[in-house]
Amino acid sequence: MANAFRLKASTMFSRMDDEVNESPLRIVFLSVEGNKTERQYFEYIEKYRNKLGIKASVHIHPLQRAKRDNLSAPQDVLELLEEYLVIRKNDVLPKRLRKVIPKEYSEEFINRYLKAELDMKDEKVKIFEAILEEAGYDVAYNDYLREFKGEDDVFGIVLDRDYKSHTVLQMKKIVQECMKKDYKIYITTPLFEFWLLLHLVDIKSLSKEQLECIKVNNGVSEKHTYTSKCVSDIAGHSKSISDKVFQKYYLPKIDYAIKQAKELCGDIDELIGSDQTDESKMGSIGTNLPELFELLRNARK
Template sequence: MPREREELFRDSGFADKEKIIVLAFEGNDTEQIYFEEFKDSKKFNDDLIYLHLLKRPKSDTNSAPNHVFKKLKKEAKDEYNFNEHDELWMVIDTDRWKNIPEIIEECKKLDNMFVAVSNPCFELWLLLHIKNVSDYKEEELELILRNAKITSKKNYLDVKLTEILGSYNKSNPKPELFIPHLKIAIDQAKRLNAKNEDFPTSLGSHVYKIVEKLIKV
């Protein structure tokens, strides 16, 4: 039998919150570190919202969207009686998994469950904080979208972030370099989503849909 949502608030020490937003990630490090930093920053609106991050153990290397979906549903939606205002979000990429349309359709069948997809990956969302992508020529945008592997540990977007920041590491993305520029990232991501798609079929990131709900206005 599902537990009452108040138990989550009481266990977490946030009994005064009116809304739960739960996030589950495809990646082990980057996304979780980014949102933990955002959650602790002055830009996070914690007046009414309790943000809960579903943490995946390092030993859990299964990052397929189906796995993330089942984890989010089992550990959050099936665990607590969420009300109509609470939301559960999957944060996933297109560069490794091709069944995202099916995942989105499954979420549409359920109350409260949503998907924030980045194409090609979460690093594009980071890039939008610190670079005006309209400055890139079409050829460069194609390379970013393709996001080919450059070295054993870096893809093309990792290299672009390194060029701008001097260094970039997925396991230590230094979110403090990005968080101050959240509104820039949101504005750029919205422009890339001019077609208002369920998920970006070209270059884009829908992570802004979550961040807009969490940021102080």
């Protein structure tokens, strides 16, 4: 990644700490593949956390990125998480950003800026912020991410299996990297919309042919694959999920989706599949997302 900084609020982001009175014991930070569907879904999970039985001391935050950021390969999703971790661990600007800042801005000036010790109305400060903005650095959102921490936070990524775009080897390398760094990884086969579909239909009622169409998941229009079209036909939305739709179709059925998911494949190796045959490369239909909800509700790793 060149000098593009991907952690950006695509909207006026909601500051969780405005509504949190206690010091959160744990925040689950997620880097997700989709810039709309997944992010919005998990933002609603945070919004309606009390109704979902999530522990008072546990919160979830899907990392935001710019509207035009459509980088969704597994490595890109992991990279976004690690960009956040650099910001979190270092109370300094990222090295890549420091390279584009003129030498007239000393380390002392930058450190005082980061600690909010400067007059924000000062002309030099305004020019400095314009430089950061030009470099693609979202000052407000990155400051928020740097400050908002729990005591026992969890970091994870949410991926589609999507055998048409991601090879078995790609997926396995990402899993190995996440395990090595103690990141959580949540995979849905064939893609996240199948997790949404688990809220909407009785999977056992689907025919063998319908399940095969879900697994192959061919495109059926410019907007939809077979699976996303199934979701759209029932819930009436495309990529974006409104609050009203979430409350009607997803919020009341989350435990139903979890129950159905547990009756399907939840093993990461099986979700990814193998290179033995064309069929095995697709992976097994299912998801391990129930593990995320157990984490949120039980407050244990």
